[in-house]
Amino acid sequence: MNKVVLIFTGGTIAMKVDQSSGGAIPTLTSDDLINTLSGLGDFNNLIAHEYSSMPSPFITPNNMRELADIVEDYLSKDDIKGVTVVHGTDVLEETAFYLNSTVKSNKPIVLTGSMKNASELGYDGLTNLVSSVKVCLSDESIGRGVLVVMNDTINSSYEVTKTHTLSLDTFKSIEFGPLGIIDQDEVIYYRNVSHFKKFSLDNKINNQTHLVKIYAGISNDYLEHLINTGAKGIVLEALGRGNVPPNLITSIDKAVKAGIHIVLVSRCFAGRVLDTYAYPGGGKDLTNHGCILGGSLNGQKARILLMLAISNNLNHNEIKKLFKI
Structure with a gap:
């Protein structure tokens, strides 16, 4: 049975507006988000791992190192098809690139999040979660390195960057465009990354x-x-x-x-x-x-x-x- 692991780190996807503070704060748990997806076809075989509930600016390279170990451990199991890391968007591309540089498995790894919190109209968190799981389940995603899936587009962690503070279409590969799209139930890849590198470096960091x-x-x-x-x-x-x-x-x-x-x-x-x-x-x-x-x-x-x-x-x-x- 193919299972997809959802590793929750926090971010806007797990936030709602708090009336007393007047702004969005961490509110939703991994169970809250998983339960919303339960019973929807391919989403019966999800494994939730709640790593943290941190806003994206709280994430450090040491967190990235820990996440790389967690991802590698899950992907070593035969029944795990892929891993989605649910992450705040501010430093999402850095965590994605870190994982691309250290995790040695060729199984699909996807990072996703949301630009709108759960109190806003047009909340994009659940759509991005669904798309990310679909990408993890696609055999076409194997061996493509770490991917970033937002707004029904698939981008390489090597190329993608956050381009806009507000737009749902903020994550773009400016020079080359997306690798593919998610169109309803279909994961479609348009191109490979000809200059792509999966570095496979040992998972070590320094603060200098x-x-x-x-x-x-x-x-x-x-x-x-x-x-x-x-x-x-x-x-x-x-x-x-x-x-x-x-x-x-x-x-x-x-x-x-x-x-x-x-x-x-x-x-x-x-x-x-x-x-x-x-x-x-x-x-x-x-x-x-x-x-x-x-x-x-x-x-x-x-x-x-x-x-x-x-x-x-x-x-x-x-x-x-x-x-x-």
Whole structure:
């Protein structure tokens, strides 16, 4: 019998408006949500695992590490077809990417949540749960890595990002589009991810990997502080193709010589970084100083991958190969 595990972490999907506080707070339990789905065809064989009732901003890499162990354990069982992690949307893409980087099983793993709480008209939580279970039950979902299912669309955790603070259609793969859709009872895939990587790194973390967004006129104080407080890795969300103001070069050079791994990604929504420009602070100049190109990953995912790479004791060349697309 094929069973799907629903791991509940919390988020808007489990919230209602509290009149005394005037805002949405955690209210619904996993049983509340499961009972709503019970008796509906494919939804008789669900297993509920209540991990937490945390809003998305409460989730840390340590929680992601624990979730990866839980998911891996469930997927090792023969009667488990797949796992859906029910999650708040704010850092959902980071948890999805973390699981994609560490869980070794090829069985379907889906992350979902909702943009509206259960007190609002148009509450999307139950629809997203139903769609996620269907994706887990589809044989076509096997071997596609960790997926994000929202608003009847299927996206790769490698590509997807949250694009809007309100829209139900917030999770998008900006450059390439969704992998597929859920149309009533049918799970339909339109494409594969040709550049997809399932990293299968050991499930280890550190708290010394950081993300810095580059902007016009940025001081090198941020980098100097990270160097002086024991940073192991820094992701620079750089300008354009992977460029930074020239005043940062001294601190970047200092960091690299101190053994701190620096990865470059772009603050642009689409496109990859490349060492095109050789002027001081340009991408070519930065790679000559020992920086690593982060491909088309966004800053938050690159930080997750660099954190895992450092925790897995990969050297500079191994990390460079890891990020290469």
